[in-house]
Structure formats: C-alpha cells, structure tokens
Amino acid sequence: MKNDITRTHTTARMSKIVRHGDLVYLCGQTSSGTDFTDMAGQAAETLRRVDALLEEAGTDKSRLLSALIHIRSMDDFTAMNAVWDAWLPPGAAPARTTVQAALASPQLLFEVTVVAAAG
Amino acid sequence: MKNDITRTHTTARMSKIVRHGDLVYLCGQTSSGTDFTDMAGQAAETLRRVDALLEEAGTDKSRLLSALIHIRSMDDFTAMNAVWDAWLPPGAAPARTTVQAALASPQLLFEVTVVAAAG
Amino acid sequence: MKNDITRTHTTARMSKIVRHGDLVYLCGQTSSGTDFTDMAGQAAETLRRVDALLEEAGTDKSRLLSALIHIRSMDDFTAMNAVWDAWLPPGAAPARTTVQAALASPQLLFEVTVVAAAG
Numbered sequence: 001m002k003n004d005i006t007r008t009h010t011t012a013r014m015s016k017i018v019r020h021g022d023l024v025y026l027c028g029q030t031s032s033g034t035d036f037t038d039m040a041g042q043a044a045e046t047l048r049r050v051d052a053l054l055e056e057a058g059t060d061k062s063r064l065l066s067a068l069i070h071i072r073s074m075d076d077f078t079a080m081n082a083v084w085d086a087w088l089p090p091g092a093a094p095a096r097t098t099v100q101a102a103l104a105s106p107q108l109l110f111e112v113t114v115v116a117a118a119g
Numbered sequence: 120m121k122n123d124i125t126r127t128h129t130t131a132r133m134s135k136i137v138r139h140g141d142l143v144y145l146c147g148q149t150s151s152g153t154d155f156t157d158m159a160g161q162a163a164e165t166l167r168r169v170d171a172l173l174e175e176a177g178t179d180k181s182r183l184l185s186a187l188i189h190i191r192s193m194d195d196f197t198a199m200n201a202v203w204d205a206w207l208p209p210g211a212a213p214a215r216t217t218v219q220a221a222l223a224s225p226q227l228l229f230e231v232t233v234v235a236a237a238g
Numbered sequence: 239m240k241n242d243i244t245r246t247h248t249t250a251r252m253s254k255i256v257r258h259g260d261l262v263y264l265c266g267q268t269s270s271g272t273d274f275t276d277m278a279g280q281a282a283e284t285l286r287r288v289d290a291l292l293e294e295a296g297t298d299k300s301r302l303l304s305a306l307i308h309i310r311s312m313d314d315f316t317a318m319n320a321v322w323d324a325w326l327p328p329g330a331a332p333a334r335t336t337v338q339a340a341l342a343s344p345q346l347l348f349e350v351t352v353v354a355a356a357g
Contacts, residue, residue: 005301005355007331012323014334018303020355021260022140025304028335063124065137066144068187068232068306070337074221085131093126096133097147097232099189100221102312102338113306113335117124117139141259182243184256185263187306187351193340204250212245215252216266216351218308219340236243236258 008056017057023065024057024116026050033107039076043083043110050114059119061087064094068113070101076109127175136176142184143176143235145169152226158195162202162229169233178238180206183213187232189220195228246294255295261303262295262354264288271345277314281321281348288352297357299325302332306351308339314347 009016018025029049031042054060071080077098094114103111128135137144148168150161173179190199196217213233222230247254256263267287269280292298309318315336332352341349 002301002355005303005330007329010329010331012326012328012331013319014305014331016333018333020303023303025333025353027333028337063121065124065139065142066232066234067133068335070335074223077223081132088131090131091126091129093129093131093133095135095137095144095146095232097187097189097230098223099147099230104312104315104336111335111337113304113333115144115304117121182240184243184258184261185351185353186252193342196342200251207250209250210245210248211243212248212250212252214254214256214263214265214351216306216308216349217342218266218349234263236240 017053019057019118022118024059024118026053026114028111028113029053030103030108030111033105037107039079039109040083043080046110046112047083047087050112054116059116062089062092063117063119064092064114065117066115067094067096069096069098070103070111071098072100072103072109074100080110136172138176138237141237143178143237145172145233147230147232149222149227149230152224156226158198158228159202162199165229165231166202166206169231173235178235181208181211182236182238183211183233184236185234186213186215188215188217189222189230190217191222191228193219199229255291257295257356260356262297262356264291264352266349266351267291268341268346268349271343275345277317277347278321281318284348284350285321285325288350292354297354300327300330301355301357302330302352303355304353305332305334307334307336308341308349309336310338310341310347312338318348
C-alpha cells in the first residue's frame with residue numbers, strides 16, 4: 001500500500017482527518033448535541049472542534065477551501081451565519097454551500113464538512 | 120500567511136471563487152430566486168452565473184470535475200436535467216450527485232456546487 | 239483543450255469517473271433501486287458498484303479520501319453503518335459526512351459520493 005494518505009482518529013467508519021497531497025479533508029463536524037440546544041451554541045461548539053482538528057492537521061481556518069453546511073432548519077440560517085461570520089478570519093472565507101437536511105440525530109442542528117489546504 | 124490560495128468576491132461569510140493548486144472551488148450557486156419562478160428559468164440563470172465565475176477564474180465548464188446539485192423538489196428533476204444536459208459541452212460532463220434539499224430561501228429551486236480544474 | 243482530465247462512462251449528463259491530477263471523483267452511486275428494497279441490500283449493492291468503478295479508475299477503497307452519504311431516512315442509519323463499516327478495509331476509512339435527503343427516485347435509500355486518491 002502506498003504511504004501517501006495520512007489518517008487521524010480513524011475508526012472502522014471514518015477518519016476525522018485525512019490528508020493527501022496538499023489537501024486536508026475533515027469528516028462532518030457537529031456539536032455533541034447535548035451541551036447546547038440552540039444554533040448559536042451548537043455552531044460555536046462545532047467550530048471549536050473544527051479549529052482543533054485543523055490545528056492537529058497542521059493547518060488552520062485561514063486555509064479553508066470549501067465548506068458544505070447542513071442545518072436542520074433554515075429557520076436557524078441567520079443565527080448560524082452570525083456565528084460563522086464571526087469565526088472566519090477576515091479575507092479568508094472559503095467557498096460555501098448551505099442546505100437544509102436532517103442530521104444523524106434529531107438534536108443536531110448544524111454540521112459542517114470542510115476541505116482545507118495543508119499548512 | 121502563505122500566498123497559495125486565491126479568493127475572489129470574498130465577504131465575511133464566503134468567497135465566490137477559491138483557487139488553490141490546480142483546483143477551483145465555487146460557492147453554491149443559485150438564481151436570484153426572483154427573476155424566474157420555474158426550474159427551467161432558475162437553472163439556466165444559475166448556470167450563466169457559473170459560466171461567469173468560471174471565466175473569471177480562468178477556466179470554463181469543459182473543465183468541471185464534480186458537481187453537487189441540490190433541488191428543492193425531485194418533481195423538478197426532469198426539468199433540471201434538460202437544462203443541465205444542454206448546458207454541458209459534449210464529452211465533458213463532471214461526476215455529479217443530485218439530492219433533494221430545501222435551500223436558503225423558499226423560492227430557490229436549484230443550487231449547484233462545482234469543483235473545476237484550473238485553466 | 240488540455241488533456242489533463244480523464245472521464246469514463248460519460249453521457250450528456252455526467253461521467254461516472256473523472257480523474258484529474260492524483261484525484262478520482264465518482265458520481266453519486268446508488269443501487270438499482272429494484273433488486274433490493276432494504277438498506278442492507280441497497281448499501282451492499284451500491285458499494286459493489288463503487289468497488290467496480292474504483293477498480294476501473296485504477297484505485298480501490300483503501301484509498302478513499304472523502305465520502306458524502308445521503309440516506310432517505312435516518313431510521314436506516316444503523317443498518318447503513320453496519321454495511322459500510324464491514325466494507326471498509328481496516329485503518330483506511332475516509333472522512334465521512336452523512337445526512338438525510340430524498341434521492342432521485344423514491345425507492346432509493348442510499349447514495350454515496352466519493353473522492354479517492356489515484357492508484
């Protein structure tokens with residue numbers, strides 16, 4: 001097997017971080033779903049997790065290339081954007097897509113899947 | 120900060136175009152939602168926007184690698200495909216995925232997220 | 239036109255395989271929708287199709303980088319995971335995101351969109 005793919009936090013189901021070439025892929029990140037029941041809290045908790053994984057991968061949120069956001073309800077679109085916009089470094093926003101979808105458990109309101117440039 | 124990522128039309132929320140290495144990422148593209156209320160019109164308007172952004176990024180629709188399409192209702196699947204198929208250059212279709220999802224505003228029927236090879 | 243993109247099974251609508259640089263993109267894969275009416279059967283049939291396309295592209299499931307899974311109902315999440323987990327080679331799981339979405343036809347329960355490293 002070639003040794004050009006680096007995976008971190010790998011289970012039988014998924015890796016939280018996959019690095020290949022100059023790209024870093026994170027698995028879909030959500031909050032715990034229990035610490036916060038509102039979008040503001042869940043989005044902030046989730047983005048802290050993204051920060052931690054990006055740091056572990058040797059990169060950071062200033063190097064995001066794309067973000068696919070799923071939210072449980074578009075009623076939370078404005079609340080989500082407020083957290084998201086404040087989180088991003090000025091001038092470094094990725095290409096983003098946001099759609100509505102039910103997530104893995106009913107209490108989850110926000111999930112983000114990012115691809116970043118390696119550090 | 121490394122200078123290997125080029126972003127265009129960047130706000131606090133997202134960039135319309137992100138280029139890194141030999142890949143170009145566009146943010147999810149929709150129609151205005153007001154000029155057209157049917158799928159045929161919205162899909163065509165959206166794809167004109169994709170064309171313009173790809174051109175601005177120095178590439179074009181013959182170099183699409185992947186497309187993720189979200190449509191508000193699968194009732195519009197056939198109408199969407201008619202516009203999509205006619206838009207693509209012969210022999211240059213990307214890998215595509217189409218699923219149903221509610222989009223950022225209720226009047227939006229079609230959104231496409233593409234990754235293209237740089238020109 | 240540059241000759242750096244290789245497409246396979248290309249129709250007016252999509253290519254099943256697109257290769258560019260060291261990345262392989264597959265179009266969203268589903269089962270036939272008719273051979274199996276349950277998640278276990280549909281997921282297994284779909285993943286056999288993924289295997290065949292990856293092989294045709296000169297790579298395999300040990301080189302998956304990301305997977306975006308859409309399932310018609312989160313009621314099938316556990317059944318889907320059982321098939322998925324058994325299918326992946328140990329230590330080689332990709333970054334994964336799973337959300338609920340209606341697919342192109344009502345009988346389809348599972349769709350997966352993967353990006354893999356070239357072989």
